[in-house]
Structures are given as C-alpha cells and as structure tokens.
Amino acid sequence: MTYDAAFRVWRGDAEGGDLRDFTVAVNEGEVVLDVIHRLQATQAGDLAVRWNCKAGKCGSCSAEINGRPRLMCMTRMSTFGEDETVTVTPLRAFPVIRDLVTDVSFNYEKAAQIPAFTPRSREKDGNHRMQQIDVERSQEFRKCIECFLCQDTCHVIRDHEENKASFAGPRFLIRLAELDMHPLDVVDRRDAAQEEFGLGFCNVTKCCSEVCPEGIHLTDNGIIPLKERVVDRKFDPLTWLGAKIGRRPRD
Amino acid sequence: MELEKHEYDVVVVGAGGAGLRAAIEAHDSGARTAVVCKSLLGKAHTVMAEGGIAAAMANLYPEDNWRVHFRDTMRGGKMLNHWRMAQLHAQEAPDRVRELEDWGALFDRTPDGLISQRDFGGHRYARLAHVGDRTGLELIRTLQQRTVALGIDVYMECTVTRLLTDEDGIIGAFGYWRESGRFVAWQAPSVVLATGGIGKSYKVTSNSWEYTGDGHSLALQAGATLVNMEFVQFHPTGMVWPPSVRGILVTESVRGDGGILKNSAGNRFMFDYIPDFFRKETAETEAEADRWYDDKKNNRRPPELLPRDEVARAINSEVKAGRGTPHGGVYLDIASRRSPEYIRKRLPSMYHQFRELAEVDITAEPMEVGPTCHYVMGGVEVDPDTEAARVPGLYAAGEVAGGMHGSNRLGGNSLSDLLVFGRRAGQAAAEHAHGCAGRIELPDDALAEAGRAALAPFEREGGENPYTVQHDLQQTMHDLVGIIRTAPEMELALERIAALKERVANLSVEGHRQYNPGWHLALDLPHMLIVSECIARAALEREESRGGHTRDDFPGPDPGWGKTNLICSSASDGGVAIGHQPLPQMPAELAEIFEETPS
Numbered sequence: 018m019t020y021d022a023a024f025r026v027w028r029g030d031a032e033g034g035d036l037r038d039f040t041v042a043v044n045e046g047e048v049v050l051d052v053i054h055r056l057q058a059t060q061a062g063d064l065a066v067r068w069n070c071k072a073g074k075c076g077s078c079s080a081e082i083n084g085r086p087r088l089m090c091m092t093r094m095s096t097f098g099e100d101e102t103v104t105v106t107p108l109r110a111f112p113v114i115r116d117l118v119t120d121v122s123f124n125y126e127k128a129a130q131i132p133a134f135t136p137r138s139r140e141k142d143g144n145h146r147m148q149q150i151d152v153e154r155s156q157e158f159r160k161c162i163e164c165f166l167c168q169d170t171c172h173v174i175r176d177h178e179e180n181k182a183s184f185a186g187p188r189f190l191i192r193l194a195e196l197d198m199h200p201l202d203v204v205d206r207r208d209a210a211q212e213e214f215g216l217g218f219c220n221v222t223k224c225c226s227e228v229c230p231e232g233i234h235l236t237d238n239g240i241i242p243l244k245e246r247v248v249d250r251k252f253d254p255l256t257w258l259g260a261k262i263g264r265r266p267r268d
Numbered sequence: 269m270e271l272e273k274h275e276y277d278v279v280v281v282g283a284g285g286a287g288l289r290a291a292i293e294a295h296d297s298g299a300r301t302a303v304v305c306k307s308l309l310g311k312a313h314t315v316m317a318e319g320g321i322a323a324a325m326a327n328l329y330p331e332d333n334w335r336v337h338f339r340d341t342m343r344g345g346k347m348l349n350h351w352r353m354a355q356l357h358a359q360e361a362p363d364r365v366r367e368l369e370d371w372g373a374l375f376d377r378t379p380d381g382l383i384s385q386r387d388f389g390g391h392r393y394a395r396l397a398h399v400g401d402r403t404g405l406e407l408i409r410t411l412q413q414r415t416v417a418l419g420i421d422v423y424m425e426c427t428v429t430r431l432l433t434d435e436d437g438i439i440g441a442f443g444y445w446r447e448s449g450r451f452v453a454w455q456a457p458s459v460v461l462a463t464g465g466i467g468k469s470y471k472v473t474s475n476s477w478e479y480t481g482d483g484h485s486l487a488l489q490a491g492a493t494l495v496n497m498e499f500v501q502f503h504p505t506g507m508v509w510p511p512s513v514r515g516i517l518v519t520e521s522v523r524g525d526g527g528i529l530k531n532s533a534g535n536r537f538m539f540d541y542i543p544d545f546f547r548k549e550t551a552e553t554e555a556e557a558d559r560w561y562d563d564k565k566n567n568r569r570p571p572e573l574l575p576r577d578e579v580a581r582a583i584n585s586e587v588k589a590g591r592g593t594p595h596g597g598v599y600l601d602i603a604s605r606r607s608p609e610y611i612r613k614r615l616p617s618m619y620h621q622f623r624e625l626a627e628v629d630i631t632a633e634p635m636e637v638g639p640t641c642h643y644v645m646g647g648v649e650v651d652p653d654t655e656a657a658r659v660p661g662l663y664a665a666g667e668v669a670g671g672m673h674g675s676n677r678l679g680g681n682s683l684s685d686l687l688v689f690g691r692r693a694g695q696a697a698a699e700h701a702h703g704c705a706g707r708i709e710l711p712d713d714a715l716a717e718a719g720r721a722a723l724a725p726f727e728r729e730g731g732e733n734p735y736t737v738q739h740d741l742q743q744t745m746h747d748l749v750g751i752i753r754t755a756p757e758m759e760l761a762l763e764r765i766a767a768l769k770e771r772v773a774n775l776s777v778e779g780h781r782q783y784n785p786g787w788h789l790a791l792d793l794p795h796m797l798i799v800s801e802c803i804a805r806a807a808l809e810r811e812e813s814r815g816g817h818t819r820d821d822f823p824g825p826d827p828g829w830g831k832t833n834l835i836c837s838s839a840s841d842g843g844v845a846i847g848h849q850p851l852p853q854m855p856a857e858l859a860e861i862f863e864e865t866p867s
Contacts, residue, residue: 030782046510048625058735062786063779067308069476072516072621074405075311091624114447115783125309125416125424133417134372145369146381152374156399159374159406163310199372 018045022094023102024052028064030115036104043094049105050078050089053117065116073230076164080117081106086166086228108169109176124165127185131192132209136201147200158195158239160231161188167225167235173218184215187225187235194239197246207247216244269719272452273710276302276421277701278694279441279456281428281483284312285404285686286666286693287462288411289364293694294460295420299701301694302454303415304423304443306478310412313464313476314686317404318519318617320386320396321687322680323361327382329393329564334358336392339861341681343545344390344575345645345674346815347830348496351854352652353672357681357688364687365397373410375399387524390575390678392549393564401519401617407683426452428482429791430718431459431490432710437660438490439708442718446788449781451719457704458697460655461487461648461664462690466500466799468738468792470641471746474506474517480792481799483668487648488798488844492657494836495670495849497646497799498806499816501677502751504579506640508597513625515640518600518618520679522635523572525614526561527602529583530634531591537598538571541582546574577676577815580639584751587638597638603631639751643682645673645816646806649835654696655689661700665693675815725790731776734790741768741796749804754820758808765801772797801844802836809834809846 024039041056050068057064068078071090078089083097083104097103111119139145167187173180185193193210196202210216223236233239278294280287283305294301305312324337337358342349365383369375375397376384385394399406415422428443432453440455463483467475484494505518523529531537542550550571551557557570572579583598593599602611608631612619615630622628622635647670648657655663666686673681725734748761772793777786812826813819831851839845 044511046626047512051512057785058733058739062733062735062777063784065783065785069307069311069313069478070316071476072316072513073624074402074617075315075476077307077311093625118447118783121308128413129416134413136370136372139366139370143366144382145366147374147377148381149377149384152377156374159399159409160402161409162315162405196372199374201369202372 019043020099022052022099024056025102025104026053026056026064026117027106028116029113031113034113036106047094048090049082049092049094049103052094053089053105065114065118067118074162076162079108079164079166079169081108081169086169088164088166088230091230108165110169110171110174121165123181124163124168124186124188127189127214128192130185130213131189131196132204132206134196134199134202135204137203145201151200154198154238155195157233158191160233161191162231163188164230166228166230170224170228172222172224173215180215180218184218187219187240189214190216190219190243191233191235191239194243197243210243211247216240216247219244269716270450271715271719272450274302274452274454275707276300276454276456278302278458278460278697279304279454280460280462280694281441282312282462282464282666282668283309283422284314284462284464284666285407285411285683286690287312287460288408288415289687289690290460290462290663290665290694290697291420292411292414292418293691294698295418297695297698299458299698302421302423304426304428304441304454306425306427306446308424309415309422310408312408313478314404314408314683316474316476316517317407317683318401318517319388319521319524320398320403320680321361321365321407321683322388322391322395322678323365323397323684324358324395325362325365325383325385325397327378328385332393332395335861337361337395338858340391341678342674342862344678345676346825347674348814348833348851349674350652350671350852351858352852353689355858356652356692357672357685360688361684364684364691368407368410371410371414373406375406386521387561387573388679389520389523389573389579391680396524396680398521401521401615403683423452427788427791428486429722431486431662432714433490433659434708438662440710442715444722447783449784449787451722453710453715455707455710456701458661458663458701460693460697461662461668462666462693463668465644465667466796466803467641467644469741469745469796469800470750471742472506472515473641474503474515475641481795482792483664484647484802485795485798487657487659487662487664487668488802488836488838490659490662491838492659492662493649494646494802495649495833496675497644497670497802497836498810498834499645499675500641500803501576501643501645501816502580502639503642504576504583504639505600505637507626508593508636508638509595509626516621516625517640517642518635518637519615520576522600522602522615522618525602526605527572527600528570528605529572529579530599530601531586532593533591537586537591538574538579538582541578541585542571542574543578546578550574575676575678580751581818583637583639593636595636597636599634600637601634603633608632643667643677645675645677646670646802653692655693656696663693663697665689675817722791725775725777725787726781728774728776731774732771734775734777734786734793737768737771737775737793738789738796741765741793741800744768745800745803749800749807752818752820753807755808758804761804762801762808765797765804769797798844805844805846806834806836
C-alpha cells in the first residue's frame with residue numbers, strides 16, 4: 018500500500034521563502050505529520066515543524082494543508098488522491114519564524130490580558146458544589162487545545178494585522194465566554210469583552226467553528242451568547258439606573 | 269560567545285503538571301521564579317493524560333480514605349515504593365485537587381454537585397477526579413492560566429542542556445532558544461527538574477518527542493543519583509493499527525467504565541492471568557466482575573482492572589501464543605457492553621481518536637490494542653518531604669523523580685503525584701534559595717564549554733544523521749530491553765548502546781541554528797543514551813521479576829530483591845555505575861495497614 022506522494026512544503030524564514038517540491042513515500046494509515054517527519058528524517062533534516070502528542074490533543078502541529086487550516090496529525094493521507102499534490106504551508110495569520118513554524122506569541126499576549134478567574138468562596142465543608150448541567154457549558158470551551166486554527170482562519174485578523182491590537186480572536190472570545198458562564202467565577206468581563214477584546218468585530222460568519230478540530234461551537238455557544246449578554250448589560254435600564262444611584266455596584 | 273543571562277531564585281525546568289505546580293508554589297513562597305520549557309506553554313505531555321487524578325476524596329464511597337489509597341499504591345508498586353512518598357501522596361492528593369477548582373478547573377460532578385470520581389485499575393474505590401477522558405488537558409490549562417495570572421516568567425521553546433554547579437551545589441543552568449539557537453544562562457541557587465520521562469528511547473510509545481530523559485541525564489551528570497531505573501511501565505492498551513499511530517494511548521478509563529479484553533477466540537482471557545498476590549481482591553467469574561461496577565461491597569474487581577504490569581504481560585502472552593488480532597493486539601470491547609450515548613459521553617476523545625485515525629467506531633466495534641511504553645517509574649532519588657536530590661539546590665518532581673511508584677505505577681497516581689510533589693519541590697526550592705546568601709557568578713569557562721559542546725554537531729562534516737541513530741536506539745530498546753527481558757539480550761543491548769554512543773559523538777547536522785530539529789535531536793540523543801544505559805544496566809542487575817520489570821530467566825519475585833533498590837550514578841569514565849541500597853522500611857503503624865483485610 019506504499020506509494021510515492023508529491024508534496025509541496027513552504028520553506029523559508031521571516032526574510033522570505035518559497036514552496037519546495039518533494040517526492041516522499043506514504044504508507045497505509047499515515048497522516049500528513051508522518052510524511053513531514055519522513056521528510057525530516059530522509060531529505061530535509063532541518064525542516065522546522067512543531068508537534069508534540071501526534072494524537073490531536075495538544076494542538077501543536079497546526080498548518081495549512083491545501084490552503085485549509087488543519088492539524089497535521091489528524092489529517093489522514095487517505096483523504097487525498099494518490100496523484101494529488103499535497104501543499105503544506107505555515108499559518109498565514111502569524112509571522113513565520115522558519116518553515117512551518119510561526120510566531121504565535123500574539124495568542125499568549127492576549128491570554129495574559131484577560132482578567133483572571135476569580136472564584137466565590139468555598140462552602141463551609143471546604144467543597145464547591147456545582148451541578149453537571151451547569152459546568153457543561155464552560156467545559157465545552159475548556160476542551161480547547163489552543164491550536165489557534167480559529168485565530169488563523171478568522172478574517173478579522175487573517176489579513177488585517179492592524180486589527181490585532183483591538184481584537185483577541187475567537188479563541189479568547191470563547192475564553193471570555195467560558196469565564197462568563199463559569200459557575201464559580203464572580204468577575205464581570207462584559208465591558209472588557211466589548212472594549213478591550215473586540216467582541217464587536219466578530220460578525221458571526223462561523224469560520225472558526227468550521228475549522229475547530231475539537232468541534233467546539235465557538236460562535237453559536239460562545240460568541241453569540243456573550244454578545245447577547247453584553248447587549249443586555251449595555252441597554253438594561255435597571256443596571257444603568259442602579260449604577261447611577263449607587264445602589265447596585267457596576268461590577 | 270553571545271549569551272543572554274538572567275537571575276532567579278528558582279528555575280523550574282519543564283512546564284507539565286509538576287513544573288507548573290512547583291513554579292506556582294515557589295512564586296507564592298516569595299521566590300523569583302522562572303519556568304523553562306522545550307515546547308510552547310500548555311503543550312507538555314501532561315496534556316495527554318486522560319483518565320483522571322487519583323485522590324481519596326470519598327465523594328462517592330465514604331469508605332475511601334488515604335490509608336486505602338496508600339495501601340493500593342504500595343501493593344500496585346509491589347511494595348517497592350518509598351513508603352513516605354506513598355503516604356504523603358495519599359494524604360495530600362485531595363487538597364491538591366480541591367485547590368485546582370479555586371484556579372478554575374471544572375471537573376465532572378456527582379449528583380450532589382461534588383467532584384465525580386471514576387474506577388481505575390488497582391484502586392479499591394472509584395477515586396479518579398476527571399473531566400471526560402481529557403483530564404490532563406484540564407490540569408495543564410488550569411495550571412497554565414494560574415501561572416500566567418501570577419505573572420511568572422516562562423521561557424518557552426527553550427532547552428536546558430546543562431546544570432551548572434560548584435563545590436557547594438547548584439548555581440544555575442545553561443540552554444538555548446529553539447527559535448533562534450541563541451544561548452541563555454540562568455543564575456539560580458535552586459533548580460527544580462520536572463522534565464517528565466524517557467519513552468522516546470523506545471520504538472512503540474505513547475510519549476511525545478520531548479520525552480528524551482533530559483532531566484534524568486542532567487541530574488546524573490550533576491552528581492545526583494537515579495533509583496528504580498529498571499522499572500518501565502508498558503501501558504497495556506495502546507493503539508496497534510494503523511502502523512503510524514501504533515503506541516498512541518487508549519485510556520484505562522475504557523476498562524474502568526466497563527470495557528473488557530478478549531482474544532481472537534472471543535475469550536475474556538484476563539481471568540486466566542490473576543496472580544496470587546491479587547487473587548483475594550479479584551473477581552472469579554464474569555458474573556461477579558460485571559456486578560462489581562454497581563455493587564462494590566459484595567463483589568470483587570474485574571481482572572481487566574488489575575494493575576497495568578499484570579494486564580500488559582497478559583496481553584503480551586496472548587499475542588505470543590497466537591491468539592492475537594490480525595494486527596498483533598487483542599480486542600478491547602466496550603461497544604457490546606455500554607450504550608453509544610454512554611460511551612460518547614464518558615470517552616469523547618477515544619471516540620474521536622479511533623474515528624479519525626483508525627476509522628473505527630468504538631460504539632459499534634471493538635478496538636485493537638497492545639502494550640506501549642508509557643512511563644518510567646525510575647528517576648532522580650529524592651528526599652520524600654522536600655524532593656531534594658543529592659546535589660544541594662537540585663530538586664525533582666513528577667515523572668523525572670523516582671521512588672513514589674515503586675516497581676509499577678497505578679493509573680491516576682501520576683497526575684496526583686505531579687501536584688503533591690510539584691508543590692513540595694517548589695516550596696523547598698524557594699526555601700533553599702532564601703537561605704543562600706549572595707549570588708555565585710557563573711564561571712565563564714563553564715559557559716564557554718557548554719556552548720562549545722552544543723555547537724559541536726555543526727563543526728563536524730560528513731558524520732551520521734541524528735534521525736538514523738535515534739531510530740537504531742529505539743529499535744534496540746524495543747527488541748532487547750522491552751516488556752520481557754533476558755540477560756543475553758540486555759548484554760547485547762549494552763554493547764549496542766556503547767556503539768551508539770560512539771556514533772552520537774560523530775553526528776553532524778545540516779542547516780543553521782534557527783529552529784533546527786535535526787540539531788535539537790543531536791543534543792537530545794546523549795541524554796537518551798545515558799538513560800537507556802541506566803535502564804539496561806539496572807534491568808540486567810535485578811535478577812527477579814517485579815512490577816514493570818519482567819525477566820524470562822528469573823520469572824518470580826525474590827524476597828531479597830524486594831528489600832533492595834538499585835541506584836545509578838555517574839561513573840568516572842562517563843558511563844553508569846550501579847549500586848545496591850536497602851529499601852527504606854516503613855514504620856509499624858503504616859505496616860499495620862497491610863495486615864487489615866479489606867472489607
């Protein structure tokens with residue numbers, strides 16, 4: 018079942034680069050990452066690529082395969098014809114470091130800006146009690162493996178470097194949603210979501226949900242409910258009045 | 269030489285569960301703390317842990333307590349564990365799990381709203397706090413977010429190649445940025461190793477590229493000792509097909525949640541492999557085993573939930589006897605025993621993994637599984653209360669430390685180990701740093717020498733490709749120091765390792781220093797060889813079978829060996845020396861726990 022596949026892999030660095038052609042053996046059941054590793058071991062020892070678990074759990078080996086943002090470890094070679102050229106390029110939304118490795122520090126900077134989780138106090142017996150149904154909403158977002166494919170595909174930043182300062186991207190909008198829905202958290206991040214993290218930039222085209230390898234419904238279950246909550250707060254006359262007369266704290 | 273220098277009180281090497289927990293504690297103890305990790309933050313191997321965190325919280329079984337957990341852990345390790353580590357672990361695990369909730373973790377719940385707990389091999393009661401089958405991800409994300417919230421410095425994609433010492437102990441560490449290849453040194457009186465394991469020395473493994481034994485090797489070279497290195501855990505259930513995914517973990521939760529093992533004849537063969545040591549607590553019939561899931565009082569545990577060493581050996585024997593599946597494994601069947609809804613709810617990532625990678629629907633058909641190198645019980649010999657190694661200022665926690673798990677680790681005891689001993693190591697490392705008056709300047713000659721050694725593979729031309737050498741090492745360890753061992757094979761392995769060492773000394777790499785995986789591998793290989801030598805030498809020395817060490821030529825346990833630890837240290841010729849050391853004896857009040865008959 019072994020055959021020779023045609024691969025085109027982007028090689029280069031911040032200065033520039035180009036697609037290189039390779040012919041490389043493919044065995045039954047293999048994924049794109051196996052083939053990239055074979056290239057490393059036999060034809061291009063210094064080919065730069067990130068990877069860790071090779072099982073779709075760590076989100077390290079993100080790339081664009083035939084133009085689509087995907088995990089290399091979860092893209093089976095059987096999804097391509099044997100005569101089809103497979104093109105592997107680095108994530109376009111982030112600056113290239115070398116070959117398939119990009120500088121994803123944008124994501125770590127945004128993560129650090131999000132107001133931290135702040136729990137209510139424990140019950141008298143030292144436990145927190147929560148119902149399964151209440152934790153499941155946030156659990157969906159905590160499945161996120163931080164592969165940043167959603168960030169890569171989001172048109173707000175994909176070709177708009179200038180928006181990065183004011184938009185955190187889908188990954189961190191669902192982080193905000195996760196905290197907002199967290200049964201124990203007591204901080205209100207709705208103003209921040211809108212003003213600092215650019216919730217309003219998202220016009221719910223759902224591209225992020227489509228590329229999520231964890232099947233998280235970022236838009237439907239995270240971003241849209243968060244937008245609704247922000248709107249509630251902005252136009253809730255009681256909240257407005259309460260804040261004005263000082264009876265209800267703003268946060 | 270271009271070199272970036274930093275100063276800290278505590279430098280933690282590794283950003284998995286143990287490293288991050290250590291860093292959080294060191295920071296909270298007032299130490300200026302840095303974490304250095306080979307991958308991006310949040311990608312460490314802890315993320316792969318599936319089943320859960322073992323802690324006797326008694327949320328489902330009020331009968332559970334630290335004494336039962338301690339007993340299970342010691343028996344699972346065939347009594348070779350350091351009793352004090354097993355005790356601290358069992359006592360402190362529940363608090364370590366609860367504090368994760370204060371940092372944002374969201375575990376699955378019981379009907380009362382408490383943290384739910386699941387059954388696992390070797391644990392008397394349902395004890396594993398979990399989030400579906402992605403508990404490791406929850407653990408790492410929680411600790412990562414806490415680390416970020418505290419503002420701890422993290423050096424991502426940065427590899428430590430040397431520990432720097434003077435006559436009084438640790439003074440710092442040296443390494444390189446993977447991204448640029450530039451050198452960096454940290455001046456620090458305390459270093460915590462939390463580098464994980466060694467699985468990449470084996471061909472079939474559940475471990476990622478990072479598991480090259482760096483911490484084990486760095487500790488040895490700095491003058492510390494390693495204990496129990498002969499004990500390597502082969503997880504009974506790794507994927508076996510297709511070939512490219514061979515070794516990827518299939519969580520023990522499949523069995524904890526009702527899955528059973530069958531051979532090609534359809535027999536539930538684990539009933540034929542119940543050792544005398546566990547006979548009293550294991551079900552005798554399929555009917556009893558099936559009743560146990562709902563009624564633990566009146567029934568005993570299914571043999572599929574024996575400790576991992578027992579199950580792995582049984583699968584190995586079935587396949588050898590010709591009763592394996594077409595791809596050389598056995599069947600793991602949950603499809604015929606639980607509803608598709610239950611399976612998808614309890615085991616979502618297994619469902620996903622098999623559907624995507626093997627085109628198998630685990631709610632409709634059995635999985636094919638076989639043993640895969642998963643975990644090393646052996647590691648840096650540490651003081652149980654402080655995780656201090658024999659070199660002052662050096663600490664080790666998590667998989668890189670030894671002693672806690674004896675000859676075999678129970679599932680679920682790893683995540684709790686990371687938290688309990690990560691915290692203790694961070695605390696002790698901070699305390700040590702506070703006691704160190706004044707900084708010791710890193711000597712220029714040591715830094716220059718570390719830099720030269722790191723660049724050597726670029727200087728040589730026409731040498732061998734590091735990937736080929738790695739492949740040959742993996743094949744050697746797989747064939748000769750694997751799950752079943754004999755003296756002649758291990759002697760041959762040691763000869764091959766010696767030859768591989770010479771080849772490693774002559775490697776060359778192409779390209780330049782910027783993000784060059786070939787170069788990185790060339791620098792990891794010496795670590796892999798030292799660790800492999802430790803495993804092979806200790807395994808050759810221990811002439812008995814116990815836990816994760818099975819000798820075909822010495823098939824049973826030996827009472828004398830049951831009181832002996834093997835200690836690896838660095839020999840003057842750069843090789844590995846082996847010494848015998850008596851096992852620490854537990855006090856009478858703990859020994860009594862093993863007299864009690866389980867109710």
